Amino acid sequence: MSLDSINESPSAPNTRSVRGRNQFSLAFSRLRRKRLGMIALTVIAIIYLAGIFAPVLDTHGYSETNLLKTQEGPDTENFLGTDRLGRDTYTRLLWGIQTTVIVTVASLLTGALLLGLTLGLVAGYFRGTADTIIARVGEVVSAFPDILLIILLAATVRPRILDWTRSFEDSSGITGLVSSGFVDFIVIGIALLPLSWFGTMRLVRGQVLQLREADYVEAARAMGTSTPRILIRHILPNIISPLIVTVSFGMGAVAGTEIALSFFGLGVQPPRPSLGIMIGEATGRGSTAVSVLTQHPEQLLAPIAVVWLLIFAWNILGDALTDVFNPRSR
Amino acid sequence: MLAYMVRRLLWTPVLLVIVSIVVFILGTYGPGDPVEVRLGQNYSPEAAERLREQLGLNDSIAEQWGRYVWDALQGDFGESFVFQGRTVGEILGPRLWVSAQLNFAAFLITLVFGIPLGFYAAKRQGTWSDPAVVLTTLALFALPVFIIAPFLIWLFALQLDWVPVSGWGGFFDKRIILPAVTIGVPGIAVFTRLMRASTLDVLGQEYIRTARSKGLSEVVVNYRHIARNALIPIMTIMGFTFASLFAGSLITELIYGIPGVGRISLDSIFARDFPVITAIVLIGATMLVLANLLIDFAYTVVDPRIRLQ
Numbered sequence: 335m336s337l338d339s340i341n342e343s344p345s346a347p348n349t350r351s352v353r354g355r356n357q358f359s360l361a362f363s364r365l366r367r368k369r370l371g372m373i374a375l376t377v378i379a380i381i382y383l384a385g386i387f388a389p390v391l392d393t394h395g396y397s398e399t400n401l402l403k404t405q406e407g408p409d410t411e412n413f414l415g416t417d418r419l420g421r422d423t424y425t426r427l428l429w430g431i432q433t434t435v436i437v438t439v440a441s442l443l444t445g446a447l448l449l450g451l452t453l454g455l456v457a458g459y460f461r462g463t464a465d466t467i468i469a470r471v472g473e474v475v476s477a478f479p480d481i482l483l484i485i486l487l488a489a490t491v492r493p494r495i496l497d498w499t500r501s502f503e504d505s506s507g508i509t510g511l512v513s514s515g516f517v518d519f520i521v522i523g524i525a526l527l528p529l530s531w532f533g534t535m536r537l538v539r540g541q542v543l544q545l546r547e548a549d550y551v552e553a554a555r556a557m558g559t560s561t562p563r564i565l566i567r568h569i570l571p572n573i574i575s576p577l578i579v580t581v582s583f584g585m586g587a588v589a590g591t592e593i594a595l596s597f598f599g600l601g602v603q604p605p606r607p608s609l610g611i612m613i614g615e616a617t618g619r620g621s622t623a624v625s626v627l628t629q630h631p632e633q634l635l636a637p638i639a640v641v642w643l644l645i646f647a648w649n650i651l652g653d654a655l656t657d658v659f660n661p662r663s664r
Numbered sequence: 665m666l667a668y669m670v671r672r673l674l675w676t677p678v679l680l681v682i683v684s685i686v687v688f689i690l691g692t693y694g695p696g697d698p699v700e701v702r703l704g705q706n707y708s709p710e711a712a713e714r715l716r717e718q719l720g721l722n723d724s725i726a727e728q729w730g731r732y733v734w735d736a737l738q739g740d741f742g743e744s745f746v747f748q749g750r751t752v753g754e755i756l757g758p759r760l761w762v763s764a765q766l767n768f769a770a771f772l773i774t775l776v777f778g779i780p781l782g783f784y785a786a787k788r789q790g791t792w793s794d795p796a797v798v799l800t801t802l803a804l805f806a807l808p809v810f811i812i813a814p815f816l817i818w819l820f821a822l823q824l825d826w827v828p829v830s831g832w833g834g835f836f837d838k839r840i841i842l843p844a845v846t847i848g849v850p851g852i853a854v855f856t857r858l859m860r861a862s863t864l865d866v867l868g869q870e871y872i873r874t875a876r877s878k879g880l881s882e883v884v885v886n887y888r889h890i891a892r893n894a895l896i897p898i899m900t901i902m903g904f905t906f907a908s909l910f911a912g913s914l915i916t917e918l919i920y921g922i923p924g925v926g927r928i929s930l931d932s933i934f935a936r937d938f939p940v941i942t943a944i945v946l947i948g949a950t951m952l953v954l955a956n957l958l959i960d961f962a963y964t965v966v967d968p969r970i971r972l973q
Contacts, residue, residue, distance in 0.1 A: 370799075474682050479948035481914065482929060486941060489933050490690050590808070594915070597810070598930065613810050628818060638811045646806035653798070 361575065364658045371654025374647040381644050385431035394422035396429040397605035405630055414636050417615065426607040427636050433515075433608040434644070437522055437592040438585050444523055445530025446581050453531065454538025455565055459546055465539070472535060475528045484591060488525040488600040495520055515606040522592055522601050530588060537580050541573040575659035582655055586648035593641055612637040669961065676957055683949045684736075688729045691942040732942075741943035746935045752943045755928065760947070763924035765835040766843055767913070773848030774855055779898070781852065782859025783891060789864065797856065805853030813846045813919045830921040843920045847913050858901060863894040899959060 365371050384391065393413070400420035407415045414423035457465040475483075499517050503509055545551060546569070554564050595601035596610025604611060616626050616633040626634050699712045699721070716722055720731065735742065741752035778801075785797040820842060821829040831839050866872065867890065875889045917926040925944060932940040 370795075473679060474686065477679060477683050477949045477953050478686075478945060479952065482941075482945055482948060485914075485929075485933055486690055486945060490693065586806070593808070597915070600933075613808075617810065617814070626814070628822075634810070634814070638808060641808055642806050642811070645808075646803055649802050649806060650799075653802070 361658050365654060368654045368657065370650055371658070374650040374654065377643055377647040378651065381431060381640060381647075382435050384428055385433075385435035388428035388432045392422075392425040392428050394425045396425050396607050397421065398425075407630075408632060415630070415632050417612075417633055423612075423633060423636055426612060427609075427640065430607040430609040430612055430637060431640060433596075433602050433606065434589050434592060436519060437526075438588050440519060440523055441526045441530050441588045442581060442585065445527050446534045446584060449527070449531040450534025451538055451577070454535040455542055455569070457535065458539040458542025459561075459565060459569070461543075468535065468539075472532045476532055478528070480529055481591070481594065483528060484525045484595065485598065485600055487528070488521055488595055491524050492517075492521045492600070495524075515602060518602045518606070522595060525595065525600075526588060526591060529591060530584060533580060533584060534577065537576060538573055541576060542569055545569050545572055575655075579652055579655045579659060582648055582652035586645040586652075589648070590641070590645055609637040609641050613641075669964075672957060672960060676953060679953055680950060681733075683953070684733055684946055685729065687942050687945050687949070688732060689725075691938040692725060692728070736943070736946065741946075742939040744932075744937055744940055746932070746937040746940075752939050755940060756925070756943060756947070759923060759925045759928050762832060762922065763913075763917070763926065766840060766917075766922060766924060767847065769835065769840050769844035770847035770851070770913075773844055774851035775902075777848075778852040778855025779859045779895075782856040782861075783863050783894070785856065786860045786863035786867065786894075787886075794860075798860065801853035801856045805850045807850065809846060809850075809913075809915045809919070812849060813842075813916060816842045816846060817919075830919075832920075832922045832924075843916050843922060846916050846920075854901065855898070858898050859894060862897050863890060866890050866894045869893075899962060902959075 365375075393411075398421060400416065402420065403412075403416055404418055404420040405416065406412070409415075412422045412424065414427065417423055417426070453468050457468040495517050496512065499512055503512065551564060551568055554568050559568075592601055593608070593610035593613070596608040597614040599611075599614065601610060602608040613634065616630070616637075699707075699715050699719075703711060703715065720728060723731075732742070739753060741756070744750050744752055744755055747755060781797050781801065785794045788794045788797075817829055820826050827838050827841055833839050872885065872889055875885045880889075913924075914926040914930055916922070917924045918930065929941060929944050931937070932944075
């Protein structure tokens, strides 16, 4: 009798607080106690919001030049000074951040979540041939030196995607796809794919391999639960925490790679700003980095400060989340 | 265990064949027509056709790939499109050696700082110095090369005048110091973190308590029992790092003006010199695959527990 009354007391006054403390609110309350993790989260939030609201926060057009005022230091009109073409560094910084925001979020959704998670679930749960094929493809992809493969892919894929988009624009009458930077984001997305899916896939696969043998999964299977339901209701919720940790570390890596690609002129194309392009233009693709640092430090330091803070913050957050989700490592 | 090793050994050449196919397809369908790169913008169709025939570009892609791999196995990676009359081997050979020396120096810096720092942080867990070490190395890890390199040049070359700004003079020349530090410093965080986690694992083991209760001195316990066991998992990463010794570091070599692989890979990608790029990627991938194989085998030699499983 007493057992029943415990089970059937969803309307009891104290269940609300019990129900509220699910896995994530628990994790979040633990994260809130990590001062560094919270600082990192705040920094990331500020940078991402700055990027999202770039159209509101900017003071000039990002490709608007002013040849009467080039290479000048910060003043009240240009908060961070102007570059070689007299463009406003502050405005370009905001739009550059927006590029990073788009690339990291897109790569998270396509590479890490869609491809990595799905393939990991399939490989881990069904094993057999599917597992072998996925693992072998992953081995081939990870056999390449990654930055070279990414650069090679970006250089190879760009002209084709550009041609396709142009002919699509011609035939459909939709214009502005090429100039909006749409092509660049597709190219970067494709180039980053080998980097982004494999780590997630391996992690998810490993977790699923363990979970599929768990008693409660076996029980669900015995009760005739359908496979998709087992995967989504019973296995997925249990692999979300390690997934969040990997994604947090991965976001920093993706942001850094996009910046390197754009630095070499293979990522986002001008006039659209990117933090990598800003660094590349300020330093003449590396060769004049020293003279820029001594003469116009704000042109180099502004984008670099953002890059550094962002990558640093993602890594600290990853560390904090590891502790939060995995109490044993504390 | 033997079956596993045999399987690995048999799979490796297959893996390399697939890698070569992927590289070859990327190289063939990449931008830029080799004929156009060689002859420039204005050429007669007859000359182009003659060159096409001469280079074997009219054969099927399978034939071209077969010929390429056959030659590559004998060390012949073809002729560069851009540097006319020079083979890819002639161009890459010296550069591979330069990058290998530079990356080895960087690797030493990473190890010499990373491993003791990780060990130290783990031993001091619970005090302020543990998070301080981890945070500092993470901050260095997030610093992009674009800022480390100009800053180092500005401080040590321009202000203090200790070393020249750029150039290359071999492993024992002092011009190697700044680029090696630039490449090596971010990696310290990786090794510190790994060594810390691995040492913490070992610290919790029963045999450490046994060693202490036997009355062994703290120095012996630290080095023979803790450090040695903690280093085992780190070997995996060391293998990866070793494989990347020849990969070259794109941005660093660019900034310091070092004639290495990173520099030539960038130049060739922009000049569409695909024979050179293909060779670099193929060599890099081969090193990575072989290093992984070696590490797997070394693991079983070092750690008897793995052999038993």
